[in-house]
Amino acid sequence: MQRNDSGLPRGLELRHLRYFVAVAEELHFGRAARRLNLAQPPLSQQIRQLEELLGGPLLLRNSRSVQLTPAGAAFLGRARRTLRNVHDDVWEVRSISQGARGVLRIGFAGSAILTVLPGLLSRYRTQAPLVDLNLRESFTAQVVDGLLSGSLDAGIVRDTDPVSGLDIRTVSSEPFVAVLPSDHPDAHLAAVPVDVLRGRPFVYYPRSAGTRAFEKPLSLCEAAGFRPVIAQEASQWLTILRLVGAGLGVSLAPASVAEVAPANVVCRPLSKVTLESNLQFVCRTDDRRPLVRSFEALALEH
Known part of the structure; x- marks a missing residue:
């Protein structure tokens, strides 16, 4: 034989x-x-x-x-x-x-969990139940670094700059709000001017979160003629909100942050402001794997 x-x-x-x-x-x-x-x-x-x-x-x-x-x-x-x-x-x-099986490593900015991300992950789990999702919460800048190094396959970030080698697509947009302690003199107003933040110490996330994500909200203050002094830094919005409630300062945040604000903090819309915060899907330009692109398509359906 x-x-x-x-x-x-x-x-x-x-x-x-x-x-x-x-x-x-x-x-x-x-x-x-x-x-x-x-x-x-x-x-x-x-x-x-x-x-x-x-x-x-x-x-x-x-x-x-x-x-x-x-x-x-x-x-x-x-x-x-x-x-x-x-x-x-x-x-x-x-x-x-076809993108229906494998491991998908997704990095996301922490504030994304307050917006479309949970629903997106739920829909993706239903669509691709055999895909092993590996989720990593981080700053926008670190998600970008992970994509460039190959340790991540896709990301949901906030207000990132254009990056060579990455596809960046907007998933959703939301306005910025003023984050004030509930005893602030203007906390009762339905909408407040940016100027109510003038002269107040800021509680804010670090620049290492991402340069554009850091500067974009602050540009609203500069347009009003002042640059706030950042007195306290914190990496999580829940921490920032608690520090504002404790009277350590004020802040600017995407509107979705209001969902987790404690009772002693109010989040008020900004009057005469059109600038918005963009939640974005990010992946490598040369990564055409169906596993990644099917997740992108679902994200952009929103």
């Missing part, structure tokens, strides 16, 4: 296994041929060829019946297993190529 490099008989093909399984299950060449949508003589020829390749009879047949030999009975289980494994392997590769 000649064998190929894999150790299998030379000339053995999957169709031989498929034909044999059909005959072994039907124990009738005519029914097996109809099941395979194949003429009976070619089917008989293929089974004889398989027996020659394996070096012994798999079936005992006469004009009245077809029976499995002991070798045929043993080979049936192995043939079924091989066909099932090939089917599963092909399905898995096809799923990966």
